[in-house]
Amino acid sequence: MPIYTSIDRIDAIEKVKGKALYAGDYSMDGMVFAVLVRSQRPHAKIKSIRIDKALELHGVIKILSHGDIPGNPFFGVIKKDQPLLAKDIVRYIGEPILIVIAESEKKAREAAKLIDIEYEDMEIITDPYKSMGSSTLIHEKGNLLSHRKVIKGDVEKGFKESDVVIERQYKTTWLDHAYLETEAGFGYPDDKGRIVVVSSTQNVHYKRKEISRILNIPEEKVRIIQATTGGGFGGKLDLTVEGYIGLAVYHTKRPVLMRYTREESFLSNTKRHPLYINYKTGATKDGKIKAIKVDIIGDTGPYISYGETVCLRAAIHATGPYEIPNVHVDSRMFYTNNPISGAMRGFGVPQIAFAHESQMDLMANEIKIDPLQIRFLNGLRRGSLTATSQLLEASVGYLDTLKAIEPYWIGRIKKDGRGFGLGSMFYGMGNTGISNPSYGILSISEDGKILLYTGACEIGQGSDTVFVQILCETLEIDRNDILLIRADTDFTKDAGSTSASRQTYISGRAVYNAAVEMRKFLENEGFYKNRDLKSIVKKYRDKGFPVFEGFFDPPTTPLDPNTSKGVPYATYAYATHMTEVEVDTITGYTNVIKVHAAHDVGKAINVNNIKGQIYGGIAMGIGFALMEEFIPGKTLSFDNYYIPTSMDMPEIETFILEDEEPTGPFGAKGVGEPALIPQAASIINAIADATGVRVYELPCDIERLKGRL
């Protein structure tokens, strides 16, 4: 059962009226526009830059380059390796080189076209296999970014004990977040001489740190405010427009607007990592998986972004939601001159889930056991040891997801040209093996409202609503008595980023902890007898309102650098999707007919939001499985990057299961990424069921499937 309080999304009214202001909607007197001049070469030395013609254009104010950066010219969410503006070398098509600032956006773009850049091309590293052996180094320290291992038991022994061993190669490609709002931001100098940036972002506090470093000014001199954000999915975690806007405000002392066109967004935003996966599974003939050996090679592009995170997370999740006694995973990320790959909904896990779920079905087929049974037999449960030898003690609802699907699986009736497939997943909540705390702060306003300050960014997933709901439930108050102040570095404390399905679980718990403290206070003040907040306001107006700070950092441990042994995540979400497809064998077109989606969310806080996440995840999974493919140099915009439309969507039935997580707010975990992760795998398994043909490379679009039929 979901928590008692049920409310509508608190941001929906402004959004349906069209009143919500996104970063690109801001304007201010004296505002100027900034655009970037980007590299047209994938790997080259910059020989010369000529800007005189552009500067002569009426309306052009300034053109900034690498040399105009007063502080650290490099940025990066994990390591500072990415030049804000390229200096001597460019390493991918679209790499920013100059900022053109002009009185109008049109002028700025016109001027950008007048700039001549002379390049000397260097050898291009186009894939990770080329990268690993190449003498051409993208960075001085070599082309290998990261190598992580997950080791448990003895795989050789495990394979010996196996009756059947199956080994296959899987490949995925670049995907674009394709949020409908492109990257945008608006900056201005405030009356205290500070630099304020209002942007479309998933993390304001990180971006303040970066701008302060780039401009070499104290953090107090920078204020970042999150604008209403039109989707993120991981693509607005990295610094996007903010650094350029900060620099432009610094140099012009004027309000600056910068928004990427769709073409720029496609060109520059980080992509889902293409992974090349070699996956070997050994099992006994009664269906027990004894060992897996997995080799993951990733194309991380020329800069780090979240490359190391994806490298490790994919490795840890390589088993899928199964207890496997012997595990050996090698996961490596190589630099290339392709687009930068980074965070995208699931950090490598959707890719690896495609592989482990394909393997499960292959194995089930080989040893003639039902695909649901083999998952049940090996599924994680209370008392299981994960691949990192973490003991799962609570909130392990995987088997419940299978049980929820079971009646539909057993009752499935296969029609001509149609097939059914399962996909399961587990997903660690929050960052991997590191502290990732959050704060929620509560107080009371002069006019008798409960004030909630949260640093967590609402990017459409619904965290604002969830936090308010947690307050309503804990304090037994009406949502209209709560005022939410969100993601503004002047007022809120660092809540970490909106990623890793962590905000409901971690920031939600921090808000809950603050609410518990506030409730004690309100009880002492007699609030629950007369419900009179005004008398409390009167009492404290002069001496100051009390402040209640809630904090939560999920208990994890650092991982062993050689084996990854440890507790990477305090808890995991679990899910199983069952998908029915119809394949047109003439055209290779796959029509997704129906999806049954079962998710262990710990505790449901907002049912509408959970369903919304699941439906949206299924849509993205359909795109991942069947149509989405970013081709460097070819994909420019939505006319050649297809995401699902309303007409591509199946019927969907959801099953929200609650195996409560003791550390979560009311037992809640996250669902944002889990919603997507099993979907592509279940489609591929369904296609195999329908046609007898299994596809190992995504997307399984009309041409790729037809080629195999």
Add this chain to the structure above:
Amino acid sequence: MIISFILNGNNVECEVDKNERLIYTLRERFSIKSVKEGCGIGECGTCTVLIDNEPHYSCLTLSSKVNGCDVKTVEFLNANGELHPLQEAFIKEGAVQCGYCTPGMLLSAYSLLLKEKKPYITKIKEAISGNLCRCTGYKQIVEAIQKVEIYGILDNIPSVEKKIQPHSSKEEILKKLSEKKGLKIIAGGTDLLVKERKEEKTHDFIELWGLDELNVVKEENGKIIVGSTITHAELNRNETINKKAKSLALACGMIGSPQIRNMGTIGGNIINASPAADSIPPLLIHDALCVIESKNTKREVALEDFVVAPYKTSINEDELLTYIKITSLEGYREGYEKVAKRASLAIARLSIAYAIKEDKDVFQDIRISIGSCTPMPFRPKDVENFLKGKKRQEALIKEAVSMVLKGIVEKSGMRPSYKYKLPVLEGLLIKILRG
């Protein structure tokens, strides 16, 4: 130029720049920021507005086009200070996440509900298929539209307020074309304005809006005359076309998205001459003749001769495509097959228009046209003739289909895409001929 139109029920007037787009006018001159840019090329729907109650992409609409029209943005829905039932439904059903697609989505839904109060789910999905959403998977949006009645009574008034629209005549246009060189004729703008953005050019446009005399479908001397400024949406719903040129009606219903179909015209589709144009294969099987006029001349050219190369026709700078004359194929088994990567907003990877007249399993007449395969859509007339008068048999069908495939390879060589296209074509043609 100065334009004047109705914006959310109010008379407004403003000066617009040359080739200014409606999205810019609304955002920058009227501060209506609910109209969002998502791609600028008519592929996402966040800039959707209603023009005379029909959804249009404002990024591909020149502001001059709405002169005299009724324009609505999402602000119209709650103009009386209260949320519209549809907005309520969106909130309550969880149809809003990031909200960036929401204003456009609401307008497409509102336009549908003006026409149909209780639309079926397939109608709803189709109506919003030109509005991408990356967050919701569309399900709660569809549910909100289905359940709108729970949230209030829908007003009956379609409330199109029309001002007197500026008219132009064919003669005026032809005169202008004869006087000035280098003018680009714009009708729907769905191809031209995309190209203008990609090539970063500003054209001298000559606009066809208000040219009502070409906005017709009529029958004359046994031929159907289609005016070149008729939109795809109009052809898709037109009774005569549905009865006598079904494949054309079907193809026009599959072009792009609802917005594109409300904007793009049959004339534009022909003149753009894309190998993947949806309307050309059906027009070919209807023996389309293009009526081309200039100030002093008028000629009729068969469509197959008029399109001379990909994206190229034999039209001269001073000429205008005014009408298309097609043969009625009433009583034929007609259809249009479009192969694409997704269900809406897609370019045809391959397309086939067909019209077959059979009598007791004998092919009396057979017309097939294949698009998106060769440089120009074409009719394999040798195969059509080969089949005519013959009895439908498996062996005959196989032979005919292999003739088609052979002909294609002979004509354009073995292209890399044929690895996919030829087997698909083979399968689809067999299916079509089997009936």
